Amino acid sequence: MVEKRALVFVTLAILVWAISISSLAAYFYLQNMMYTKQIGENQQSLNKTASNYDELMSKYNILLGEYSILYGIYSFPSGNFTSLIESLGRLLDSLKGNYSSLLMDQEDLNETYYTLEEDYELVYKESNVTREDFGRLLNEYYDLFNLLAVRELSLVLSQTVTLNVNACIDYGNGTINWRNETERMPAGSSLFQLTQKISEINYTYYPSMKPGHVLVDSVNDKKTYTVDYSEGWSWIWYYWDAEEQKWISGPVGCDAWMLENGGIYKWRFEHWSWP
Amino acid sequence: MKIHLLNTRKLALFGILAALCLAIQLTPRPPNVEFTSFFTFAVGVIFGALYGGFFGCIIMFVNGFLSPYGFAGLVMPFQMIGMTIAGVIGGVYRRLMPGQIDLARFCTETAIVGAIIALIYDLVTNIGVGFWFVIGGMDFALAMLIAIAYGVFFSIVHIFSNTVVFGILTLPSIKALNDLLGRGERFG
Numbered sequence: 001m002v003e004k005r006a007l008v009f010v011t012l013a014i015l016v017w018a019i020s021i022s023s024l025a026a027y028f029y030l031q032n033m034m035y036t037k038q039i040g041e042n043q044q045s046l047n048k049t050a051s052n053y054d055e056l057m058s059k060y061n062i063l064l065g066e067y068s069i070l071y072g073i074y075s076f077p078s079g080n081f082t083s084l085i086e087s088l089g090r091l092l093d094s095l096k097g098n099y100s101s102l103l104m105d106q107e108d109l110n111e112t113y114y115t116l117e118e119d120y121e122l123v124y125k126e127s128n129v130t131r132e133d134f135g136r137l138l139n140e141y142y143d144l145f146n147l148l149a150v151r152e153l154s155l156v157l158s159q160t161v162t163l164n165v166n167a168c169i170d171y172g173n174g175t176i177n178w179r180n181e182t183e184r185m186p187a188g189s190s191l192f193q194l195t196q197k198i199s200e201i202n203y204t205y206y207p208s209m210k211p212g213h214v215l216v217d218s219v220n221d222k223k224t225y226t227v228d229y230s231e232g233w234s235w236i237w238y239y240w241d242a243e244e245q246k247w248i249s250g251p252v253g254c255d256a257w258m259l260e261n262g263g264i265y266k267w268r269f270e271h272w273s274w275p
Numbered sequence: 276m277k278i279h280l281l282n283t284r285k286l287a288l289f290g291i292l293a294a295l296c297l298a299i300q301l302t303p304r305p306p307n308v309e310f311t312s313f314f315t316f317a318v319g320v321i322f323g324a325l326y327g328g329f330f331g332c333i334i335m336f337v338n339g340f341l342s343p344y345g346f347a348g349l350v351m352p353f354q355m356i357g358m359t360i361a362g363v364i365g366g367v368y369r370r371l372m373p374g375q376i377d378l379a380r381f382c383t384e385t386a387i388v389g390a391i392i393a394l395i396y397d398l399v400t401n402i403g404v405g406f407w408f409v410i411g412g413m414d415f416a417l418a419m420l421i422a423i424a425y426g427v428f429f430s431i432v433h434i435f436s437n438t439v440v441f442g443i444l445t446l447p448s449i450k451a452l453n454d455l456l457g458r459g460e461r462f463g
Contacts, residue, residue: 015391029424
């Protein structure tokens with residue numbers, strides 16, 4: 001016969017075991033619930049991205065088809081470009097209609113579009129449109145169209161992907177302001193957009209400059225200036241090359257440079273002279 | 276005169292145990308491996324439930340401010356309650372101890388008591404953590420469930436370590452403390 005005291009202690013031991021195991025089960029149940037919810041949300045997000053991607057690609061294909069027809073006619077040796085110019089106008093309208101929200105949101109693209117539209121108006125007013133003029137407009141259109149498509153695709157990606165970047169502004173007088181790991185930018189953002197986000201800037205748009213049309217004139221009220229044609233102070237941007245372990249001067253305009261996740265960027269106010 | 280000497284000795288012993296316990300408690304150590312509940316339980320066994328409860332309460336109060344893990348905050352009252360319970364259990368255990376007890380059985384019993392003290396202490400402090408979540412706007416039941424469930428791994432470590440500490444240390448400690456107070460043995 002087991003005595004009462006022993007039974008009490010056996011019961012207590014079982015109680016400890018049962019409560020511990022139940023807590024463990026509750027822990028795994030909660031973890032399972034959390035992961036299931038996360039997977040569901042991720043799946044939903046992926047489905048939405050896939051659906052947006054389909055929509056985007058069908059739009060891209062239609063516009064590309066329209067461009068292709070016009071380009072085919074342009075390539076034909078004996079084309080009448082004066083009559084074709086209206087087709088290009090329709091193509092431009094179609095581009096604006098399809099990417100209206102993107103053109104409204106992104107200043108640099110908007111500027112590029114209106115420059116192209118102005119060029120188009122100038123050529124349109126001419127009584128005789130030359131092959132060169134038409135070809136140049138068609139090329140500019142195609143560049144902008146591709147840029148818009150890339151940016152919109154990036155925006156679709158940004159619904160599921162955001163970029164963590166570091167940036168600093170070096171005023172050239174020993175003052176360096178860092179923004180470490182604080183900038184979460186949507187995928188597909190350019191350095192120009194990041195710069196606008198982290199500082200107050202003034203800039204000039206140069207339609208003929210490629211790739212990238214933007215030159216920064218001032219950052220947080222610090223303005224660029226030239227002493228004479230051969231020297232001055234300007235805002236120059238750099239990116240950090242992790243492999244080489246050094247800053248590399250920006251090879252293109254800041255509006256053409258797409259941000260990378262974990263990328264480190266610097267704006268530096270620096271002296272230049274020529275030659 | 277004899278009673279006064281005994282009281283002074285008891286008081287001195289109580290103070291030494293409190294200082295020793297605090298010194299160990301405030302020393303950096305693996306999370307949830309602790310000796311405070313063992314000391315509190317031992318004080319409960321030697322001095323009774325009231326002293327045991329007071330001992331646990333005061334140690335956790337000081338620990339709440341000086342712990343190497345930082346200020347305990349809202350959890351501190353729950354830690355004090357948990358440790359008070361450990362001291363009271365010591366006193367109750369002393370009352371329920373038979374006149375003579377087998378050494379192996381005593382060790383087994385105190386190991387089980389150590390486990391149950393760890394479990395109760397963890398449940399009480401986890402409820403304290405749950406109140407943090409409730410203040411943060413979480414539903415009460417869910418907050419308690421999450422606090423208890425997510426504390427389970429710490430709890431398992433605590434139960435295991437307490438089982439070992441109580442099972443091994445209680446017998447020699449109680450014997451030594453009884454000797455110091457000039458009491459007779461009840462083991463063996």
